[in-house]
Amino acid sequence: MAEDGPNWEGLLKWSLAHTDGTRPTRNLSEDDRKWFMEAMQAQSVDVIKRMKEITLVMQTPEQVLEAQGVSPGDIEDMLDELQEHVESIDMANDLNSIGGLVPLLGHLKSPHANIRAKAAEVVTTIVQNNPHSQQLVMEANGLEPLLSNFSSDPDVTARTKALGAISSLIRHNKPGIAAFRLGNGYAALRDALGSENVRFQRKALNLIHYLLHENSSDCNVISELGFPRIMMHLASSEDAEVREAALRGLLELARDKTKEDNGRLGEEDEKLKQVLQERINGISLMSPEDLGAAKDERRLVDSLWNTCYNEPSSLREKGLLVLPGEDAPPPDVASKHFEPPLRAWAANTSADKSPSDKKKETPLLLGSGPPPETADSRNNSGAGEDSNGQLNR
Template sequence: MSADEKGDFISNNHQVQPIQNSLLPIQHNPNDALPSSSNPRRNPRNMQGLLKFLLETTKNEDGTHDSEFSPMDEERKEFLMNVFESMSVNIAEKLTESLKVISQAVNITQQDDPSDCENALEVLTDLVDEVDVANDFMKIGGLQACKPCLYSPHNGIRWRAAQLVGECAQNNPLFQHNAVQLTFLDDLIKLVDTDTDERVRVKALYAISTIMRGNEKAINFFHDIDACHTLMRALQSDSDRLKIKVAFLLSTAFSGDQFLKIQLQKMGFITLLVQLIMEALEGKKITSLEHLLGALISLSKDLPDALEDCRQPNLNFLNILDNIIQTYKDDSACLETVSYASSIKQMVYSYTDVINADR
């Protein structure tokens, strides 16, 4: 991060650079009726609705003949102006308003209604899907305001705050850097390890994944063995959603760090993944199966000791892989799963090993 960027972030003069008005992504309801003579006009709620309205109002025009043009009447002009005004929003204003609301999270007790703060977090999450907006949110103190939200007595605030951090960090090196500097990984890993709400733990893992992606300093955080133990406990939990998130993290963030892969192998991650793959196969949990296989490939590649772990006789892993391939080879929805299983089989078992195993 440049000195100028650091100055912008640390400065107490939290001013957002001017931002152009933008359209809010509002989900379109297919049941919304179009204006007609028998149905009162209803403003389209997004660009698709506006396009549908315009097509409907011009459907009687015949493109093969000359069109008749006439000045727009005042009623239609007013209607279209109202549509565009209702669909646009001042992002800087929304950021500031919502930030003020979530900044009060530290004062919200278990007995208080959390809905205002939850709604503000959702508004912010919708706005920060663009990197520039996420960075503007950070520059006006958004990261500092999110911290207390992660420790709120209301799980609805905690998981929404974790989700907001994850959205901001998505493909955003500047935000990732500052999240690491402000020790967000410590906060998030604690949520994964100790929170009683599954959704909070899943969203915390999501935020960790986006902060770590392509961020060497964030990956180094997991050189601390305690953080790795948290991931192992999450893999051993009863939550399939949590297992999938951990597997995704292992397959995307850790694959390029040989030191970390060796550490995870010594901790028993390879053996655990094989056992979980067997359980997912038996339970026909195809989504879990795919992600667990992907994680195993990433951690075992170019690591002889990991391949040796897979070949432990008591795991009977070759038969498990063959079972996966045979079970799902004709299922078009499971092509990735079969591909992963085939790749692992080729990677782990040489021709000689397969012959000896068959004997």
């Protein structure tokens, strides 16, 4: 460990010596307190200060950095550190305030594929579930280099990372979705589906499903660009996630077609029926363990068959749509272990009382009783009555 690094060993020994449990706790002396505070403050990192230092490096031309001995690997490590800092939404939004967002987007055009990929990864972290940073990246024209890398980067990792950043940037972001359409994003998605990289295919299919779910009018664009045939091919992929994502996209298209021509996919209808039948045959040969893992796929195949052909698939007849126990309600643990205490107490007290106990209960008197003298006079007069209710004089 470097001499100026964190003295974690000394700090640990000090902590154990004061909390070993063999003796009662005592108040810290002023010297101990001062030493502990200095040790902790020495390890604290001023995140904003550090982000400003990283920003300064990102703003420096690459040739200047190389002359000073900074390698592409060093820049990649620096972006790794920046990604950790911007995981906090506040820090992500502050990156633009300190002038770091634009230089970060500039690294999307780096001549080094690893840096392009890492920069896209940092952008993903910044904009994920963060509408304010989404807007800042859009205003800084960050979608353009991401689209360029997604559609034409020679490195598949850089393309995949760019697609991930685009997905996070345009999610729940209508201006972003509109800009994605205008930037020929759907054509780039079609090309991505033709890739041999499984991860790239998954990300593309998931984004397609999201876009179709949000904008059913885009189904026409998808169909015109030839997506159905490509997705039918991917529905037979060896990768289970790719198959499910392809079937999910086809189901969105079929449901949109339902409004027009009974859910058929036009010229691709016979091809789709063949693909679905092959999937049914494949599912029929699965082991019980594989059937359990293919639960979503089984239901997607049946839903797609039912939507397109107005009849249930043969998975139902074979008993493979819903396996025994899959439709059973989950065990009721909440009412037993998490019942509100007051309600549980009331239920227990009422259950403990028997009917005979209830008869012996004294009614609650809401008003004051009669005056003492009145009660005495009634008792005396009652004592002089005979069995017929007549007074004895």
